[in-house]
Amino acid sequence: MKLFRKSITAITVLVIFYFLVTNLIRNWHKIPWDSLQVNLVNLLVSFIFLFINFVIFVKAWQKIIYSLSDTITFANAFWIMSASQLAKYVPGGIWFALGRIFLGKGESLKAETIGVSVVIETILTLLVGIVLFFSSIFSTTYGFDQHLLFLIPIALFFIVLLHPMIMNKLINWALHILKRQKIHFHITYLKIFFLSLYFFGLWIAQIIGFYFLINSIYPIPFSKIFNLAAAYTLSWMSGFIVLFAPGGLGVREGMMSLLLSSFIPSPLAIAISFLSRVWITIFEVVIFFIGIAVHKSTKGTPT
Secondary structure, three states: OHHHHHHHHHHHHHHHHHHHHHHHHHOHHHOOHHHOOOOHHHHHHHHHHHHHHHHHHHHHHHHHHHHOOOOOOHHHHHHHHHHHHHHHHOOOOOHHHHHHHHHHHOOOOOHHHHHHHHHHHHHHHHHHHHHHHHHHHHHHHHOHHHHHHHHHHHHHHHHHHOOHHHHHHHHHHHHHHOOOOOOOOOOOHHHHHHHHHHHHHHHHHHHHHHHHHHHOOOOOOHHHHHHHHHHHHHHHHHHHHOOOOHHHOOHHHHHHHHHHOOOOOHHHHHHHHHHHHHHHHHHHHHHHHHHHHHHHHHOOOOO
16 A cells, blocks of 8 residues: 555656646747846845744744743754754655654653644644735735735634634644544633744745745746745645645645746746745755754753
8 A cells, every 4th residue: 555655646746747847848938038047146035035934933833832831942943843844855744743753852842742733833834824825816816905805804714713722623633634642732812823923924934035036037026926925825735735745746846837827937937836946955955954053052051
């Protein structure tokens, strides 16, 4: 059965990349070469926003741990997050969580606490991503002013979902899928709301970073930021939800290419989807080594 699942995973990823590459080759002549550029400043800024996104991510996880009545320093949280991120490229979708549990035990964190924190983190990431996606869609369709009329019911629905009773149900539904024991966590409504703000911050930082990444090779006006936000959030969530694809490989690129091609030439949209994968991977490798340096510098320091 495992061999069958691995075969299906490999075939699916290869098929997606086959269609993307063949489409890129077939439409190579449509790439606006005269408009392309290499802007190293924009590229550097894109990585700076990725770093901001990661710092907010680490702080959010640290706050979730605190909310679950445990404690961890920011430096140790930074090390654990940076070291476990690369595990998401292993098929199965849970290895980054298992890696975090393994490393967290070395910092005296309970496995149950880390497991629940990852589930809370994942649910808040997806919920905020959904809010930003629909907000971006309405902004591009109706304009920013009229978009506020649609934002109110979206915000109200989001606030309702944050209620501890509903969050408990969502968390236990996720634990059921992962074949884990049900839990009942005790976090106040206000704490959950403030935790969600971190996830708005990390999403926005990553979207802005993506905007500067594209502008490092192909200039687009800032007015397209909502189009980019819709494309980025939906493609990221698609890759995350599809567990069989390691790190959303192939799925994310396919969705991103499709959505970006609505306002960027199709072959360029495909190239940007590949570039965004390289962009994220390079950052995760660099942040891994930064995490090692942080871990070594704080080793033996009292918490």
